[in-house]
Amino acid sequence: MRVVLVGGGVQPIPPTGYGGVERFLDDLRRALxxxxxxxxxxxxxxxxxxRDEIPFALEVPRALRRERYDVVHAHTPVVANRLALGNIPFVYTSHSRHWYYRERLxxxxxxxxxxxxxRRARVTVALTExxxxxxxxAVRAPSPLPIEVVPIGVDTEAFRPDWAARTGRRALGVGVVLPFKRWHLAAAALRGTGVTLRLAGPAPSAEYADRVRAAGEGVEILGEVDEASLRRLYAESDVL
Known part of the structure; x- marks a missing residue:
């Protein structure tokens, strides 16, 4: 079997830093x-x-004509809709926050x-029930939607607990530090517990970063970290 995994044209695969979808795609590639x-x-x-996803999506059908494949697996909505427009059958995994967070146009x-x-995918993979x-x-369809729940796997060789380094007082969040991630709620929930919240990921909004710090006690915003540092953070953290 030959599978084409289609990225979003925004970050490299594997990512050099931040890029959750791209990291997922690289892990999936290695597992397959x-x-x-x-x-x-x-x-x-x-x-x-x-916005680079748009020109990339436009060129995907042409690129696929040069490939031999059995399955096309899309992971971003712009690419998926371009495949649908071209009548190219595809599997779709949704990684989007928009199912729950829609404050702007x-x-x-x-x-x-x-x-x-x-609605247009042959099968959709949902990462949680x-x-x-x-x-x-949310999706109107003439027949039951073909949705399969496949949770994100964890490489247990790469991500292992370091029991000696754990203190019982470290919480870790990984992802971009922006309001849709709701980090301020995590910080507030940990206030008064003696647990330090560390956030690994880009923090493009200084205003929101300050809001998160103010919501909790001893919040550490680490910015982007390399792969080795991320694994170490996971290993020594008590709450994820």
Whole structure:
């Protein structure tokens, strides 16, 4: 079997820093190859801007015509909708926050793209059962949606606890430090417990970073960290 994993054209695969979807794609590639599946990763990075997904998506059908494949697996809604427009069958895994967070017009546009991608996919992979229920309630379809729940796997060789380094007082959050991640709620929940919240990921908004620090006690915003540092943070943290 030959599978084409299609990225978003925004970050490299594997990512050099922040990039949860890209990290997921690289892990999936390695797992499939270990299982004997032939994998092609289709991704072209221009300037690492979110809007770069659009020109990348436009060129995906042409790139696929040069490939031999059995399955096309999309992971971003713009790419998925371009595949649907070209009548190219695809599997879709949704990683989007827009199922739950839609404060701006751009978020509502993303939500529309997500629902259309799920409706047009041959099969949709939901990473959690609650997300699958949300999809079924949000997407109108003439027949039951083909949604499969496949939780994100963990490489237990790479990510192992370091019991000697754990203190019982460290919490770790990994991801961009922006309001849709709700880090201020995590910080507030830990206030008064003696547990330190450390956040690893880019912090593009100084205003929101200050809000998170003010919500808790001893919050540490680490910024982007390399792979070795991230593994160490996971190993020595007590709450994720």
């Amino acid at each position: 190859e270990a299982d004997g599946v032939e994998v092609v990763v289709l991704n072209r990075v221009r300037h690492r801007r979110t 751009s978020h509502r546009w993303g939500y529309w793209l997500e629902r259309r991608a799920v 609650p997300l699958a229920r949300t999809m079924r309630g």
